[in-house]
Amino acid sequence: MPGNELFQLTDVWLERPREDGTMQPVLRGLSLAIPGDGITCLIGPSGSGKSTILRLLNRLDDPTRGQIAFRGQELRSLDPMRVRRQVAMVLQTPVMLPGTVRDNLEAGLRIHGQSLSDPGAWLERVELSPDMLNKKARDLSGGEKQRVALARSLATQPEVLLLDEVTASLDAASGAAVEQLVLNLKLPAIWVSHNMEQVRRVAAHVFRLEAGRIQEEVRA
């Protein structure tokens, strides 16, 4: 159903400067309709442009050419800061902000002068102990950081999720817990994953990316 898509990308090109000054085409005329229901998984080889697409949808970057619509509206015509509040992105490599785990969890709401009522509960939701709240966030392990980063984004109560390999450095048990948490939220999400088992479990739609183009829609 056209018009009902969460995101509609039409002939999107993105070029990035290389060290030597020439341009590398990262996305090459990509067209993609992401439905508004359930979880859409993006799969594809390393370097095919999956993370790049998520950055575009969060408006951290704009395409060199082509259109992106969010719920039927031209993305560029919307206030980027509003879009980012609605469309939360969890980056592939989690970056902790200075300060404690609590500071990190509260960051999103603090921007808008609000406070987070129960930061400890957010840690429990991602299978971490609330004892961790006053720990220095940069001292956490990779998997812990990844979960704090997810909780940090979820705590802002977004409407749409962009998840970039959020369970990549987790053991099977915490990975499954994070998966269940996301499923329980029942939010539309775009989830980049290399784990085909996971994709089969969570995805309503799957697209395969190859060299900056959508190769095919895969049966979920």
Next chain:
Amino acid sequence: MTPMSLIFTVAFVVVVAFISMWQKLDLERDLLIGSVRAAVQLIVVGYVLFWVFKVESWLAMIAMVAVMVIVATQNAAKRGRGLPSIHWHVLVAIVASEVATMGLMLALRIIPPTPRYVISISGMVIGSAMVVAGLLLNRLQSEMASRRGEVEVWLALGASPRQAAGDVLKSAVKASMIPSVDALKTVGLVQLPGMMTGQILAGASPIQAVHYQILIMYSLAASAAVCSITLGRLSLPLFFNRDAQLVR
């Protein structure tokens, strides 16, 4: 000092030139240019000041301060190459620190509003602002480059560019002010500042020289702070575009 002893000071330059050639530091050319420039600039300024102090002209005083501001701006803005319209931002910051410090000194009648005082103290205030402006621009650019990930996490959470780069700005401002704060802590113990040395050599009592030096040190610190904060706040938006994307 007699003209003869002034000429003998060239010996110092010869010493450096000798070391440079001996160690193949390749500094002779720059050294020669620097030495000649220093002498010419100072002698010209000496005569100009002599004239300005004698005629006590307001216009000449303002013109001299303006020249100082412009030269300081040119110099500091070099550290911000790659940032669009950085010259104007540096200019505003240096003018702000000069106006704030000089305004306060004149308003509180700490110094009399004569060219002798205004020009000499402005020179130091503007010089300190220039150094701090350069440090800030350097630091701000390197911090923004190394902390991109952090800034983008803030942006992705819906922060405005100012919020997103707030921590980065804070550490850049802090770093740019460390030399000024250190100078406050060690003055008199490590080094006798130029102005005090000059006054003492010219025959003033060390007590008198110290009073002025305290005034100078405080005003330099104030000027550094005003310049650093003003320039930091002004140049932060240059790293982002209108859509709150990090572009530099």
